[in-house]
Amino acid sequence: MNLFRNVVFIAAIAGLVGGIALACMQAYATDPLILKAEVYEKAGGGHHHDHAAVTTNDNAMSSAVPADNAMSGAAPAPAEAAAPVEDEGWAPADGFERFAFNVLANIVSGIGFALILVAVSEFMGGIGNWRQGVFWGLAGFAIFTLAPGLGLPPKLPAMPDADLLQRQIWWTLTVVATAAGLGLIAFRKSLPLALLGIALIVAPHIVGAPQPDSFVTPIPEGLHHQFIVASTLTRLVFWLVLGAVVGVVRGRFTGTATSLRDSFA
């Protein structure tokens, strides 16, 4: 199990670095928007409240917000005692605990993504250096972020959605189909197979993602748009970092990274 151990080791380092980087970006870019959305969620939907307690925003993203917020400068107070969103079962307390669990989730699933990335890339000859890693990272971004995000854009709390299980099934099938399609295009030097690859990438979107019955939400359109941009960009950087780190660490391992088969570029 020598190979397995090496793969896990590389994935652990890459996932740790990528996960921490992503958690930092989220703390700055997406988490404040989620907290803002929870103010709307707690307000009970539909009507706007004028008393949503407010501390002024100090993050850079906030400059664009007030324009489309009905209430002025509405930022939530994260330390508020109210339980976060879902009222069933245990949930981390707002503030540090919630942040800590978010960091943990980022690292753990960062390692998960890295395991898949390293394992699949080893089948294709391995990621030789950080630049190849960046391209692999771009592929990961396209597979896990872009493709499912077209049909199921990232949502804020208090936004309506279709049945959870159906969305999870569509999300998974879209990821698998996109990965297979990209693989056919990148690693099979055949026009018919490349065309099949394109068809695989497009197919899930012709089928269409499960959509909610109603799109009515108290969340302002502008806030949601901002969230989509922040969520997508942070994940782009995450994937590039993940791929690059895998390339660097793997190079240290083999010591002969530059002589690897030029499997991608």
Place this chain on the structure above:
Amino acid sequence: MNTASVSLGASVSSQSRFMQLALAALLGTFIIGFVGFSHIDAVHNAAHDYRHSMGFPCH
């Protein structure tokens, strides 16, 4: 499947190589599934912000 001239754990047979890589990918899939897709309330709540930020289907 072409074998690379240099690979991690170069001495393993191709069948063992396949199994080990498949196992690693499976482990990764399992981890993502648990953090991002689990219907257990506590897991959902712990990773709630992460799921939203990552665009995982949530709620």
